[in-house]
Amino acid sequence: MQLLSERRRDGRHPAPAGCPADGAPIRLPLRQLRADLLGTQQALVKEHDGFARYQVLRRVFTLVASADANQQMFVLAPRNYRRGRHYDNLALVIGRGLICSEGADWERQRRLAQPAFDRALMARVVEITGALTTELLARWDQAGRRGEQVDLLDDMEELALRVIGMALFSRDMTTDRHTAADGTVTVTANCFTEARRYGAAVVFRRNISPVVLPLWIPGKVNRRFRRALAGVDRFVYEQIDQRLADGGGPDDILGELIRAYGDRAPALRRDLRDQVVTLFFAGFETTAVALAWTWLLLSQHPEAEARFHAELDSVLGGRAPTVEDVKSLRYTNQVIHESLRMYPPVYGMTRKAAADDLIGGHQIRRGDDLVIPIHALHHMAQYWAEPGAFCPERFTAGRLTQAQRSAYLPFSFGKRRCLGATFATVEMLTVLAVAGQRVRLRHDPGCPVVAVPAVTQRPAGGLRMRVEARS
Template sequence: MITLKGYQLFPHLPRIRTDTPGFLLECAQRYGDWVHFDVGVTQAFFINHPDAVRQVLQENNRNYTKDTIQYRTLALITGQGLLTADGEPWLQHRRLIQPAFARSRLVSLDDVVMGVVDRMLVRWDAWAKQNQIVDVDHEMLEIALEVVGLALFGLDLSREAPQLVRAVLTALDYVIYRAQNLVVPPLSWPTPRNRAFKRALFELDQAVEAILTSHQVRDEGEETLLDLLVRAEQAGQLTRQHVRDELVTMIVAGHETVATALTWTWYLLAHHPEVESALITEIDTVLGGRPPGREDLPKLTFTAQVFAEALRLYPPAWLITRRARGADTISGYEIPAGALIIISPYVLHRHPAFWEDAEAFRPERFDERQARAYPRFAYIPFGGGPRLCIGNQFALVEAQLILSRVLQRYRLAIAGAGPVRAEPLVTLRPRGGMPMRLIPR
């Protein structure tokens, strides 16, 4: 393990701030699987081996908390929702909420997704006729939010979607600003940035209030996550604040991640026509023009592989951090109590020992035979262990449905000049959106 002291890191500060994934990747390439950042009071360990990651996220997960800048700043938005909570309260809420994400509940996701995508395609048909360039990033954000609304809350959020998407992005921008700057003006000061953040938070809170007000107990149909939360509040298991925090968590964690991953998938497909052709062949063969349904998903294997490979190259959650509660020994290295653990799916997914020609987009890495060869913790777009993403199956099903439905009608071509840069915000976002041309099939 190499130790880098504060003064050695100092010259790299601008890069660390603007291109953290690139900096971490370079560290791993130069120094190997273990890098110790010794910055005075902060002892940080950047670990980049599946065995070490497994110990932190799974085997000894109880020793690691989310008491890190990353999650403390995110909690300014999501409060004590599932993503940011810790310990016993987290466990209780996870047990309560888990049933809403059971496989059986995902059955009706295809109707929801088809409805939302088909409405988007009506919009696209008009734009395609005018040869209009579309910001696919924005489109994916809106439809992913609508899917969350219908699937988890039983509500049509299409009217509110543009404003909500903006509020979430503004709030997340502030989180990044707070995480990247050690000294920031207190939130009570009326700086433009503070005011924008507070307005975004207010809009999110208002949206949640409206969701709760319009909620009606339904006698028939499947219980949604919203039904479950409201029932838990009535039973005294959750407070109103808990319900608010979980709803905001689902809005934030449930749409931007999926949307960003889909946007990068479109980008990669546009750059790899041979993969796109193979994908279209699969979709046409399996579906023959009819809308995809739940029963088709096991047959749309290449579609799943394409998305898995996009998640490898552009994992929306590119950074996962933990704080060591007590001392631990990982792969023979001593980790002191209080140390910060840094895990980067972005870097791990490029580890040369596990991923040959790691920068290449090759969906066949995830065919049945090859996928079995990778260690479980070499590929962690959804994290791992008890804190594994609760929406991972939801996201995979949603993505398979959206990709196949859209590709039945359109291919997407890059419209901007030059490569789109990945900007490491809370998720790995395309800088400047993703302008694309719609090419009717």
């Protein structure tokens, strides 16, 4: 362990592990990170024992991967670890809602939003998700009869988009249409998916560029992004204004938020917009890709799949799940946890050190840009025996060690843990329970699946699978 007392006579600290002897950061070409970000991070974590400083173009990053470091950053001293540049850029898309806010502003927003994520919402999520999954099964049935494959990633994205649209606004955004400023009629879902697509490009450019150019600069990406975001805002403000006029409307998340804001709601339209847009973007692609990976893993592990089927048959016996069944489906919960370990949709996070600190014996300096490589943490041999093996039994109740609990970050950790963690788990569980009673999905082992770290970690080029009826 390197302690603060180990200062050299000249007052400087010895070079931290993870840097060459002169303390200079490891230089990494941008093209290497672009070609294999997850592999590069995993190699750095392995070679430098979970701590490395590296430089890309002119920016230096500190990679921190250990259970102790997570405890320090997210539980013991979270005020020392602020959001930083990536979140400022992300705020251009989702605004200063729960993900991109800090301090008192974040606390106020979380206090207002937390009550909406109660048991009543979870019961609604089971109901909505069950009904929409049954619709999807009817489509899969036809595809199965014609001998066609389905694109599972597309199907899970559409399903998750419909679920979040219903949970937030009580609207099916795939059929809902609204009129844009120039009079063209657009499917609402398309505005959101375009805003995600071009928003991701804008954020990525700004994250790596030494010069930050304003959004009004002409160019295809900026133009399309501005147009899609205008569509999103038009739709969201329309919803907010209608609800303000009728006391909040239905018991969906927007209704609950408006009631929680009370008399202040009309003056805080922008705040409400940022909250719901954040919830939409936080909750849709993440859950969809997590479901796609879970179906793939089940198809590749017949023993786990058989145990999953046996649990569905014994707990549900052919009926639709309710919120009361969520805890009883223990093995299905374990499958979800293990899938999120192997393929965490949010594969990494960044933080900016607001003060000097010492984590895991390594000196952190104020202003350091930290990278928390969640995917690499989930594959570290010191925490996970055979990290590459799919083993839902790891998550049997009471079996995780304290270190494993701190090294497992699919939903982050501490006070800022994902607000939608239960929502996402309940949604995934319902999709698996409803569809898993009727069908099994099969993937051609001759077509390797490559994970790409885009906005989330997703299968490159989609995920073609065959649907087979369970006899």
